Amino acid sequence: MIKDFVSKKPALFIFNILLSVVSMGSSAIGSVIFAYSFNALNQRNLAKFVQMNFLFFAFSILSDVTTYLFCVYSKKMIQNYNHDLRYHYIQSLIKKTNFSEIDVNKHINALTNDLLLLSEKYLWGFLKMVNAVFKIGFSIFALFTFHWSLVLASMFFAALMLTAPEFFNKRLTKVTEDISLSNQKLISTLNDWLGGLYDLSWSQVTNKLWSIISTKATELEDSYIEEAKINSFVGEWSNIISNISTVSLTILASILYFNGLVPFGIVVNIGSFIFSIFTGLVTISNNIATHISGKPISKKYQEILYTVDNRRIEKNILLPNMSVKLCANNLSYRYKDKIIKYPDFNIKQGDKVALVGPSGVGKTTLINILSGELSDYSGEFTLNGQEIKDISLNSLHHLIGIVPQHSHLFRTTIAENVLLFDETLEDKLPDALNEVNLSAVVGNLQHGIDTVVGPNDEKLSGGELQRISLARALIRNKEFLIIDEGTSALDESNARDIVRRLLSKKSITLLMITHTSDRKLLSEFDQIIQLS
Numbered sequence: 072m073i074k075d076f077v078s079k080k081p082a083l084f085i086f087n088i089l090l091s092v093v094s095m096g097s098s099a100i101g102s103v104i105f106a107y108s109f110n111a112l113n114q115r116n117l118a119k120f121v122q123m124n125f126l127f128f129a130f131s132i133l134s135d136v137t138t139y140l141f142c143v144y145s146k147k148m149i150q151n152y153n154h155d156l157r158y159h160y161i162q163s164l165i166k167k168t169n170f171s172e173i174d175v176n177k178h179i180n181a182l183t184n185d186l187l188l189l190s191e192k193y194l195w196g197f198l199k200m201v202n203a204v205f206k207i208g209f210s211i212f213a214l215f216t217f218h219w220s221l222v223l224a225s226m227f228f229a230a231l232m233l234t235a236p237e238f239f240n241k242r243l244t245k246v247t248e249d250i251s252l253s254n255q256k257l258i259s260t261l262n263d264w265l266g267g268l269y270d271l272s273w274s275q276v277t278n279k280l281w282s283i284i285s286t287k288a289t290e291l292e293d294s295y296i297e298e299a300k301i302n303s304f305v306g307e308w309s310n311i312i313s314n315i316s317t318v319s320l321t322i323l324a325s326i327l328y329f330n331g332l333v334p335f336g337i338v339v340n341i342g343s344f345i346f347s348i349f350t351g352l353v354t355i356s357n358n359i360a361t362h363i364s365g366k367p368i369s370k371k372y373q374e375i376l377y378t379v380d381n382r383r384i385e386k387n388i389l390l391p392n393m394s395v396k397l398c399a400n401n402l403s404y405r406y407k408d409k410i411i412k413y414p415d416f417n418i419k420q421g422d423k424v425a426l427v428g429p430s431g432v433g434k435t436t437l438i439n440i441l442s443g444e445l446s447d448y449s450g451e452f453t454l455n456g457q458e459i460k461d462i463s464l465n466s467l468h469h470l471i472g473i474v475p476q477h478s479h480l481f482r483t484t485i486a487e488n489v490l491l492f493d494e495t496l497e498d499k500l501p502d503a504l505n506e507v508n509l510s511a512v513v514g515n516l517q518h519g520i521d522t523v524v525g526p527n528d529e530k531l532s533g534g535e536l537q538r539i540s541l542a543r544a545l546i547r548n549k550e551f552l553i554i555d556e557g558t559s560a561l562d563e564s565n566a567r568d569i570v571r572r573l574l575s576k577k578s579i580t581l582l583m584i585t586h587t588s589d590r591k592l593l594s595e596f597d598q599i600i601q602l603s
Contacts (some may be wrong), residue, residue, distance in 0.1 A: 072369040073197055076152050083148045083207045087141055091202045094137035099129030099209035102343045103216065145198045149190050156189075156372055157182055168244030176259035181371070183253040188247060189368045199354055204268055206351035210344050221341075224323055225348055228316035239301050239590035246298045248367045252290035260287045262583075317345050394420040394455070395470070395551045395580040397441075401450035404436050415451075416600050419552075423574050423581045425593055434584045437602075438555050441582075443467045453471065472549030476556035478540030482525035485513055489542045496546050504544035506572060507538040508565055541569065554583045567592055 077084045160182060175307070207229070210245060212220040321476055324341040327333040339343075342523035397418040402412045411433035418424050426434055439445045440452060446460040454462060454470075480488055490496050500520065506508045512535055516522045524531060524539070530538075546550060573581055576593055583596075593599060 072193070072373055076197075078154060079152055080148050083144060083151075087144050087148065087198065088201070089140040090137045090144065091205045094134050094141055095135065095202070095205040095209045097130045097134040098206070099213045101127045102210070102340065102347065103135065104130065104211050104342040105343065106217075106336035107334065109339045110334050113335050121301060144197070147196045149198075151193065153190055154185050156186065160372070174259075176262055178533075179256055180255040180258050182252065185251055185368050185371065188251065193245065193366065193369050196359075200359070201352040204353040207348050207355075210347040210351070214344055214348075217337045218327050218510060220339075221320065221323065221328065221333075221344075224320055225316070225345075228312055228319070229348070231312050239305060242301055243298075244367055246294060247300065249294040250291065250298065250367065253287070253294050257284075257287040257291050260284055275439065313345075314428070320345050328554065353524060394536065396420065396453075396455050397455045397551075397580075398451070400452075402452050403449045404433065404440065404445065404447075405449070413437060413602070416598070417596070418580065418582065419490065420580055421577055422597045423595075424583070424598045424600060425596040426582060426584045426600045426602065427586070427593075432602040434602060435555060438553055438584065441553065442471065442473055445485075470549065471551045471553060472544040472547055474541050474544045474552070474554045478537070479544070480524055480526055480536055480539060484518075484521045484523055485539060486520040488524065488539050489546060491543065499546050503542040505543045506545050507569055509535065509538050509542065538565075538569070545573075550578070551580045554581070556584050556586065571595070 072335050104123050105127040108127065111117075111119040111123060160178075164178060189280065201473055207243045211222055214225060261284065264280060321338070321341050324333060328338045330337060395418070397416075399413055399416050401415070402413040410506050413433065416424075428434055436445065440448050441454075441459060442463045443459065444461070448460065454467075459467070484499075486500060489500060501510065504513055504520075512531070513522070516530065522530060524536070535551060541554075544554075554573075570583070570592060573579065573583075585593075
């Protein structure tokens with residue numbers, strides 16, 4: 072993923088590298104100047120001492136400014152990449168064939184918590200390590216200008232410091248996976264139980280809510296605590312080595328000075344070089360740990376970005392204006408614990424067909440097969456002479472319009488809920504609302520079609536919300552319209568009126584799942600398919 076991250080914004084990455092070089096190089100040069108300034112002081116040359124300190128200050132300011140810019144532009148690079156990952160994640164989600172089985176909580180977690188973990192642990196950790204490498208490199212080069220033994224001693228302590236994260240590789244990887252999974256479980260639990268507060272209040276059991284949520288919350292909290300324990304241990308190990316090395320290198324510099332091998336200034340200022348080297352090493356040490364812990368999230372996103380699209384190849388294209396001929400012969404579908412068998416039937420262009428039967432006999436399964444969400448059926452099921460499992464999803468969606476029993480209403484205007492961002496349909500909106508008996512209702516609202524609605528909206532009844540969903544399908548003039556109990560929330564009068572309007576449309580092929588016992592209404596259908 073790092074290769075992909077860099078290749079997305081190569082110019083910005085190079086700019087960040089340049090900022091890091093300037094920042095760390097300026098810091099090292101400033102430290103060298105500061106060390107030599109003490110030689111001037113030792114020689115009682117106050118003017119030179121002050122001059123060199125001003126120069127040190129200038130390099131320090133340059134280092135601080137470029138460090139600030141490095142942080143800002145690194146974060147910008149990361150957020151740009153996150154935006155790109157979100158885009159590809161959404162695209163991969165759109166390409167799924169079975170939308171009815173999508174785990175919304177899982178995807179919310181992936182697009183929020185997982186991306187945060189990826190940013191802070193994997194990507195930011197990588198950039199900080201790059202910066203730290205330059206910091207260490209320039210500081211070691213500066214020490215080398217004084218004496219080679221200082222470099223060897225520094226490298227020895229560096230090796231000790233960098234070993235700790237490797238011992239915790241597996242634990243860090245597992246704890247990040249635990250955080251992601253625990254967060255996903257908590258989101259799922261919150262969505263499930265907070266969505267039912269109304270029911271809990273009437274059952275007088277709201278006091279039990281926390282006992283249900285707290286278990287999942289504790290799992291997430293424990294995972295974060297475990298992560299903190301490991302990272303703290305790695306950090307403290309680094310600090311101990313840093314303190315030992317500071318004392319050791321100061322003693323070494325003093326010995327070298329007394330032997331006339333280094334200037335007096337290096338003894339006074341050895342601490343700044345050690346600080347630069349070991350803060351760089353601590354950064355690398357700590358971020359090796361966080362980088363390792365971010366790998367599971369990186370792997371998850373790599374699988375999304377590089378997974379081949381397994382949707383059906385675009386073939387057997389069905390043009391929207393083709394006539395409809397649907398045939399089922401020995402059709403069945405196997406679940407783990409049962410087999411659903413369907414009667415043979417034929418539906419031709421313009422037929423109005425009622426699909427009836429008690430719950431659990433396979434009505435919705437038949438719709439899922441017909442819509443392309445389920446393709447592992449047995450027997451023959453053809454549309455215009457072509458097996459449905461072989462028809463591209465795009466072609467099916469072009470030809471077929473589906474009104475599910477429970478459509479999702481988006482938190483936007485009534486107009487947008489019907490149009491769904493297709494502005495070419497705007498002129499048809501009044502007729503579509505009239506078709507579902509909503510014109511008068513919408514007209515009485517303060518903002519009319521610009522009234523914002525959403526799931527469980529109080530401004531409209533359940534039946535009226537369902538009619539918005541029905542208008543969404545009708546406005547698109549699909550040749551084949553499937554209604555899965557799409558009038559179940561309507562009162563009897565409105566339901567009968569809307570169904571009769573649909574039955575009167577000669578050009579539309581209609582397949583309607585219904586539980587109605589209205590024999591008179593059923594008699595107006597061309598065909599009744601009874602499932603049992």
